[in-house]
Amino acid sequence: xxxxxxxxxxxxxxxxxxxxxxxxxxxxxxxxxxxxxxxxxxxxxxxxxxxxxxxxxxxxxxxxxxxxxxxxxxxxxxxxxxxxxxxxxxxxxxxxxxxxxxxxxxxxxxxxxxx
Amino acid sequence: xxxxxxxxxxxxxxxxxxxxxxxxxxxxxxxxxxxxxxxxxxxxxxxxxxxxxxxxxxxxxxxxxxxxxxxxxxxxxxxxxxxxxxxxxxxxxxxxxxxxxxxxxxxxxxx
Numbered sequence: 001x002x003x004x005x006x007x008x009x010x011x012x013x014x015x016x017x018x019x020x021x022x023x024x025x026x027x028x029x030x031x032x033x034x035x036x037x038x039x040x041x042x043x044x045x046x047x048x049x050x051x052x053x054x055x056x057x058x059x060x061x062x063x064x065x066x067x068x069x070x071x072x073x074x075x076x077x078x079x080x081x082x083x084x085x086x087x088x089x090x091x092x093x094x095x096x097x098x099x100x101x102x103x104x105x106x107x108x109x110x111x112x113x114x115x
Numbered sequence: 116x117x118x119x120x121x122x123x124x125x126x127x128x129x130x131x132x133x134x135x136x137x138x139x140x141x142x143x144x145x146x147x148x149x150x151x152x153x154x155x156x157x158x159x160x161x162x163x164x165x166x167x168x169x170x171x172x173x174x175x176x177x178x179x180x181x182x183x184x185x186x187x188x189x190x191x192x193x194x195x196x197x198x199x200x201x202x203x204x205x206x207x208x209x210x211x212x213x214x215x216x217x218x219x220x221x222x223x224x225x226x
Contacts, residue, residue: 042216106157
């Protein structure tokens with residue numbers, strides 16, 4: 001049971017570099033989400049998608065981009081990394097809207113440091 | 116601005132103690148409130164509460180929502196060291212897929 005798979009688990013970037021955080025799920029879930037969690041803080045929603053080809057901004061979208069070309073994959077792109085983007089990033093998915101489905105399935109997270 | 120406030124931020128207890136974690140919210144168009152447990156990595160779902168006054172229970176954990184007081188509590192009885200974790204509270208707005216999380220309560224259960 002793979003569930004939600006995130007890669008890489010750890011990454012160190014220099015200021016101004018770009019990278020893509022990968023997220024894939026094998027549960028045929030329509031809804032996918034990207035959250036970031038700063039130390040001592042709750043999770044904040046960056047972007048989400050309700051299906052292939054459809055994405056929308058969350059609470060903190062600035063500095064990030066997403067795409068959803070397939071149901072399985074929801075990559076998160078950082079174009080010009082900044083120290084403020086140092087955080088742990090979680091991808092999550094659900095089959096139905098959260099209002100009807102109780103559970104989000106989370107990936108194991110990506111620890112990103114921007115130096 | 117919609118927000119979720121959890122208290123206490125940190126709590127240290129001994130095995131066997133009972134703990135109560137608090138979550139209060141200020142939100143327009145409230146839909147539901149969720150509790151998650153976060154150990155080392157990804158949060159895992161505990162409860163989703165939509166109706167006021169109805170307790171949800173899972174083993175030694177239980178939770179209840181009070182819409183009048185705009186709050187929820189999470190109770191853990193007979194705590195064990197395995198209960199040590201950060202407990203996150205979040206609300207879901209109606210008509211939205213956006214979960215708004217609190218900062219969490221870090222619970223440490225000592226043997």
